[in-house]
Amino acid sequence: MANAIDEKVEPILQEVIARNPGEVEFHQAVREVLESLGPVLVKYPQFAHHKIIERICEPERQIIFRVPWQDDRGEVQINRGFRVEFNSALGPYKGGLRFHPSVYLGIIKFLGFEQIFKNALTGMPIGGGKGGSDFDPKGKTDGEIMRFCQSFMTELYRHLGEYTDVPAGDIGVGGREIGFMFGQYKRITNRYESGVLTGKGLDWGGSLVRTEATGYGLVFFVQEMLKSRGDELAGKTCVVSGSGNVAIYAIEKVNELGGKVVACSDSGGVVVDEQGIDLELLKQIKEVERRRISDYAKVHKHAHYRAKGNIWEVPCQVALPCATQNELNGKDAATLLKNGCIAVGEGANMPTTPEGVRTFLAANVAYGPGKAANAGGVATSALEMQQNASRDAWSFDYTEQKLAAIMKDIHRNCYETAEEFGMPGNYVIGANVAGFIKVAKAMVALGLV
Numbered sequence: 001m002a003n004a005i006d007e008k009v010e011p012i013l014q015e016v017i018a019r020n021p022g023e024v025e026f027h028q029a030v031r032e033v034l035e036s037l038g039p040v041l042v043k044y045p046q047f048a049h050h051k052i053i054e055r056i057c058e059p060e061r062q063i064i065f066r067v068p069w070q071d072d073r074g075e076v077q078i079n080r081g082f083r084v085e086f087n088s089a090l091g092p093y094k095g096g097l098r099f100h101p102s103v104y105l106g107i108i109k110f111l112g113f114e115q116i117f118k119n120a121l122t123g124m125p126i127g128g129g130k131g132g133s134d135f136d137p138k139g140k141t142d143g144e145i146m147r148f149c150q151s152f153m154t155e156l157y158r159h160l161g162e163y164t165d166v167p168a169g170d171i172g173v174g175g176r177e178i179g180f181m182f183g184q185y186k187r188i189t190n191r192y193e194s195g196v197l198t199g200k201g202l203d204w205g206g207s208l209v210r211t212e213a214t215g216y217g218l219v220f221f222v223q224e225m226l227k228s229r230g231d232e233l234a235g236k237t238c239v240v241s242g243s244g245n246v247a248i249y250a251i252e253k254v255n256e257l258g259g260k261v262v263a264c265s266d267s268g269g270v271v272v273d274e275q276g277i278d279l280e281l282l283k284q285i286k287e288v289e290r291r292r293i294s295d296y297a298k299v300h301k302h303a304h305y306r307a308k309g310n311i312w313e314v315p316c317q318v319a320l321p322c323a324t325q326n327e328l329n330g331k332d333a334a335t336l337l338k339n340g341c342i343a344v345g346e347g348a349n350m351p352t353t354p355e356g357v358r359t360f361l362a363a364n365v366a367y368g369p370g371k372a373a374n375a376g377g378v379a380t381s382a383l384e385m386q387q388n389a390s391r392d393a394w395s396f397d398y399t400e401q402k403l404a405a406i407m408k409d410i411h412r413n414c415y416e417t418a419e420e421f422g423m424p425g426n427y428v429i430g431a432n433v434a435g436f437i438k439v440a441k442a443m444v445a446l447g448l449v
């Protein structure tokens with residue numbers, strides 16, 4: 001059952017659903033934000049007058065294109081590319097590129113929509129966008145990845161620019177892919193425009209801490225939530241889904257702060273290591289050799305691998321979903337609560353289903369929605385843009401301190417906004433309302449554009 005939605009906002013949601021048929025993830029993301037906005041319209045009636053909600057739900061521009069490329073056998077392959085430039089009221093469109101076979105317009109739009117509010121929460125001058133392709137990088141050679149990335153950028157480059165649209169990585173897009181795309185952009189435009197992509201390598205314009213930022217930022221946010229309840233991460237048992245960029249660096253920071261991660265996963269299954277996940281081995285398997293998580297238990301015989309297992313059945317006090325959307329449902333949430341979970345931080349975007357979110361909120365666990373909790377990645381992308389603009393390179397410690405301060409600010413902003421709107425401790429309301437108000441004020445100021 002869905003939550004009640006304000007009577008002035010409900011018709012807007014129905015219109016969004018009718019105008020974007022079949023895009024269920026987009027509908028879910030819009031509903032979740034719109035459910036929070038009734039009281040905002042009471043406080044700011046001008047937002048209704050300017051039709052800000054209607055406008056914010058309609059992307060400024062949507063680009064869909066063919067991506068032809070040749071595989072190693074010489075066979076022609078065709079994929080579909082997307083870039084949704086959702087909102088530029090606060091700055092150039094900013095948001096990652098996802099390469100995964102599940103990608104279609106509805107996924108890119110849900111991610112782009114969430115990105116608007118997330119980016120606003122960072123306090124940095126960045127608008128919201130997202131892109132990607134239904135290309136599956138798994139099992140492809142470096143040569144195939146390069147030819148795909150070059151073809152993808154051969155169309156996308158005309159829509160990008162450091163003042164226009166600045167993509168980054170997401171699922172299936174890491175440093176290797178950003179490198180191939182930046183190389184092609186440079187070749188076509190004849191411009192070494194560092195600020196056009198973030199997540200670059202450290203030798204050619206990247207920022208220290210960007211690789212770690214989403215996972216580290218997530219754990220900083222969870223630590224803040226726990227602190228606000230007089231608690232801390234040290235000594236807590238944690239479970240982290242996924243074993244990609246966000247998951248690996250979330251595990252690293254949990255370890256640094258004295259917690260213990262006993263399970264992680266990939267789309268094939270779950271590995272449980274009661275002694276604590278061996279991070280060096282995990283990095284070797286996932287970052288260097290690009291193998292499956294099942295190989296972890298082949299090296300560490302005391303660990304258990306559960307093919308197609310459900311990670312949320314592993315008892316923990318802190319759960320960090322860091323894989324993909326809708327990976328944690330209502331039943332999983334109930335299982336986590338039964339096993340003593342007190343805090344949930346979303347490293348992934350929209351990993352918890354609406355029923356799961358309701359279960360967590362009803363139980364009053366510290367629940368940090370992705371919009372707020374995983375904003376450290378894009379915030380550090382904005383720090384990378386700052387360094388590129390001033391042709392500077394900051395130290396690891398300085399950049400990490402900036403990230404930590406940003407996550408603290410986001411937490412405080414969400415916490416105080418939730419209190420102001422009569423829902424103390426509800427970070428969903430806090431994040432949606434604080435992010436929305438910032439973008440809405442800018443949209444009013446910029447006129448009807």
Ligand code: NAP
Pocket residue numbers: 169170171172173214241242243244245246247265266267268322323324325347348349374375377378
């Ligand atoms: P990644 O490095 O590609 O890792 C993704 C991980 O999630 C992999 O372990 C993958 O397993 C698993 N996964 C993906 N799809 C899955 C599915 N359908 N079922 C089960 N497992 C699945 O990607 P990432 O950058 O860490 O991103 C993870 C999440 O964080 C995404 O929701 C992304 O939007 C969000 N996020 C990322 C950033 C960032 O800076 N990278 C910032 C904010 C939010 P397989 O290898 O088996 O597919």
